Each structure stands twice: as C-alpha cells, then as structure tokens.
Amino acid sequence: MDRSITARRVATLVGEFDRNPAYAGLADALVLLIGDGRIPEGTRLPSERELTEALGVSRTTVTRAYAAVRDAGFADARQGSGTFTQVPGGAARAHDRALLPRQSDRAAIDLNCAAPCAPPQIAGAYAEAAARLPAYLGSHGYFPAGMPELQAAIAALYDARGLPTDPAQIMVTPGALSGVSIVAAALAARGDRVLVDTPGYPNAAERLRSAGARLATTEVDPDQWDLDAATARVRQVSPRLAYLIPDFHNPTGLLMSDAQRERYAAELRRGHVTAIVDESHQLLALEGQAMPRPFAAYASSTITVGSVSKSFWGGLRVGWVRAPLDQMERLTNARVTLDLGVPVMEQLATARLLEDPDATLTDHRARLREQRDALVVAVRAALPDWTFRVPEGGLSLWCQLPGPGPGPGRGLGTALADEAERHGVIVAPGPVFAPDGGLDRFVRIPFTRRIDELHQAVAGLADAWRAVSARQAGASRPRGRVMVA
Incomplete structure (x- = not known):
C-alpha cells in the first residue's frame, strides 16, 4: 500500500514560508520536511490542485515547487501515480560504529551508547547472588x-x-x-x-x-x-x-x-x-x-x-x-x-x-539529573543555535541542528558525526534513528557520561560544528549501519 499525505497536513507542516519567490520558498520547506523525515520517504504527495487549494497559492507556484523538489533529488514523479518523496542515498544507516568503540577509539568519548555506568549497589547485588548461587x-x-x-x-x-x-x-x-x-x-x-x-x-x-x-x-x-x-x-x-x-x-x-x-x-x-x-x-x-x-x-x-x-x-x-x-x-x-x-x-x-529498587534508583536518578542539567548548560553555551527540549526523564537530548536543508547527498547530522569523530567524540546522527531515512538535522547526545566528559564532548562537538558549518555539509565518507543503545 502506497503511503500518502493530505494537502491539509502538508500545509500544516509547511506553515509560513518565504514567498520571494513563493515556489522556491515552498520547495525549500518541502525539502526540509522530507530530509527531516517529517514527510517520510515513499510518501505520495498531494496533487498540485489539492496543494494549491490548501496553501492558497497559484497552481504555477506548486508546479514549480514540485519540479524544484524533484531536481534536488527529494521526490520522483511516477507516470499515472503522482509525486513520491525520496531521500538521496535512501534509508542507508549513517555510521558503522558498533555498540562498543573499536580499539583505536579508546581515547574518544563515546556518546553512541545511552547507558549509564553501574551504581555502587550493583557490586553488592552480585556479591549476594554469589553467596546464594550454591543452592542452585x-x-x-x-x-x-x-x-x-x-x-x-x-x-x-x-x-x-x-x-x-x-x-x-x-x-x-x-x-x-x-x-x-x-x-x-x-x-x-x-x-x-x-x-x-x-x-x-x-x-x-x-x-x-x-x-x-x-x-x-x-x-x-x-x-x-x-x-x-x-x-x-x-x-x-x-x-x-x-x-x-x-x-x-x-x-x-x-x-x-x-x-x-x-x-x-x-x-x-x-x-x-x-x-x-x-x-x-x-x-x-x-x-x-x-x-x-x-x-x-x-x-x-x-x-x-x-x-x-x-x-x-x-x-x-x-x-x-x-x-x-x-x-x-x-x-x-x-x-x-x-x-x-x-x-x-x-x-x-x-x-x-x-x-528495594529505590535504594539504587534514588541516587542514580539524582546523578543522571545533574549530568542532564550540566549537558543542557554546556550545549546552550557552546552551541546556542541548536534547539532541543529538556526531557523530564530518560537518558539523552534530541538536538535539532540549525541551517538550511542539506540538498542532495548527506546532510548536517551525518557530516557532524563524521567531523566529531576527528575531534574525539563519537555520536549518533538522526538518520540512525530513521527507518525511512531522513532526520539528518538531528543528533542524539546522551547524558550518561561524567560531567567532565560531557563538557569535553560538547567542546569537541562545537569544534566539529564550526567545521561543518564552514563547508555547509559537504560530502562525507560513506558509512554502514550503526548499533546504538
């Protein structure tokens, strides 16, 4: 079954867009939505007539916008079926990083894995388990x-x-x-x-x-x-x-x-x-x-x-x-x-x-809360253009990167992850979390590391972001699939 999206939904997602000229502003908005995965890959877009009515623009505006989206590689016209979204490079994963860093990565701060270190009660639980094991x-x-x-x-x-x-x-x-x-x-x-x-x-x-x-x-x-x-x-x-x-x-x-x-x-x-x-x-x-x-x-x-x-x-x-x-x-x-x-x-x-789970979790949650708050402060100070919602729980921030749509090829998140590795930080970009592809303006940053490590990681990400911004998400080397936790 083909996936489709209504013109009304597209109009809601597009919102206000640059109308000088209108077709280019609409095309940019559509490319961004497709690249971010908010309009998933393989979705049939509304007909030109339907979108014209929903947006209150001319038919020519929509026609030229669709043509620009196709030219950018984010849509494909199928004879007799309509216009379907696609993501350049498909839904291929963005990284080849395994759950644990490779031998050569030991000096890097690995933010691929959103899992905390063991609280002190773990050792005690294993000691008691060892004492009880002979009975079995x-x-x-x-x-x-x-x-x-x-x-x-x-x-x-x-x-x-x-x-x-x-x-x-x-x-x-x-x-x-x-x-x-x-x-x-x-x-x-x-x-x-x-x-x-x-x-x-x-x-x-x-x-x-x-x-x-x-x-x-x-x-x-x-x-x-x-x-x-x-x-x-x-x-x-x-x-x-x-x-x-x-x-x-x-x-x-x-x-x-x-x-x-x-x-x-x-x-x-x-x-x-x-x-x-x-x-x-x-x-x-x-x-x-x-x-x-x-x-x-x-x-x-x-x-x-x-x-x-x-x-x-x-x-x-x-x-x-x-x-x-x-x-x-x-x-x-x-x-x-x-x-x-x-x-x-x-x-x-x-x-x-x-x-007695709270005997372990009370201090564990407090430590995670301190690490989250420290990460929030550090990202806001070093990367003020990044946007994110502060979660009330869990283990990570989901950060949206600023900037225009990436155009054909890989986008900002993947380019950032590539560059960050050169600065000693391993991080998972948005496409890792996108079964349909897209989401390449996002990156996940866990707050499960020590505060000093988080500060160091944010400094590395800030350096990497400056390099990526300078070249506006240029070509990045090909990757395989990542395993993240």
Missing part, C-alpha cells in the same frame, strides 16, 4: 520463563503501578531487545506490517525487520506526540503489531500522558493491533514526577518489554516480557527456539536489586 548448583540451571522469585519481583513492580500482574505473566529475557525478538517470532508472520516510530530505537526496528516484518512508520515530533498522524497511520496500514516507547521515548525523551495512552490504545483496539510497549526507560523519571499508568492498563492485549539495563546497568543483561496469560505458552514456545534462559547469577542479582 544441584539443578540443571535452566529457567526458560525465569526464576520464580524474579518473576514475582517483576510482577510486583506492575502491581505497585496499578496493573495487577500474575508472576506467570512474566518471562525473563536477556534484555528488552530479546523480548522484542521473542514477540516478533511468536506473533508476526513474514510480511506482516509492524508500525514503528520515526525517530525510534533502531535496534528494535532491525530486529522486527530481520524477523520478516514490513515496517510502517509514524512520525514522532521533537516536542510532542502526533496522535492524529499515528491514529491515521494505524487505519491506513492495518498493522499486525505496533512497537512504541511511551515512557521517555528513545531518542526524543517524550513522555506519553494518560489521556494520550488511552486514545492511542483505543485506536489499536479498534484495529485489532497488538502493542509491543518498551518500558526500558520507565524507571528513569528525573523530576520526581508521578508517572502515567502502564499502557497495558488501557489495552489488555498489550505485550510489554522491560529491562534493568538502562535503569541499573547495561552489563546486567536482564529484561522481561509481560503478556496476557493466554499468550504465554505461545511466547514460551517461540522463546526456546532463540535461547533457553538468562544466567542464574544475573537473575539472582536482579531479584536482589528489585527487592
């Missing part, structure tokens, strides 16, 4: 659904949030990403459509794609959830599954309100769409605010994945799936084709941490 050495050590005490501890987290949960609804996994793989294997047939966000978490999108899903995207604006667009997209593509991050969305940091969850859940129920809700950042509210109810409280068919990797430590490879009881056998059958469980030591350590 007489067994085979396999717990495909998870150790009962950890299942109960995770279920208690949901009980405390107002979502009654039986421990039998919990499957312990080696991280949330593993949970996504299990759900996809159990519920998505090859060729099924799965709705994902753009920008969104790239590793989850790749897991779904590798399972044979056909990804359809819905836009997440930097400052707010666009539920009008999301609900329209659900009706347009009729997906089997929808993967979303309502709690401090990665990478934008947005938090979906209760009213928004209720509305989106109602649309998913109407379309018989199963939500895969990633709660990996749910415990990372940094302002002491009350959190909305779990998404599953509004859609009982929701399958939730979670993890302690972001809230405690990335080296603690423990996550989970929470699902309706009638889905657990199907999920377990799919799970044993992928792995046979999580190491006992890690499960024991996690169970200990979850006995």
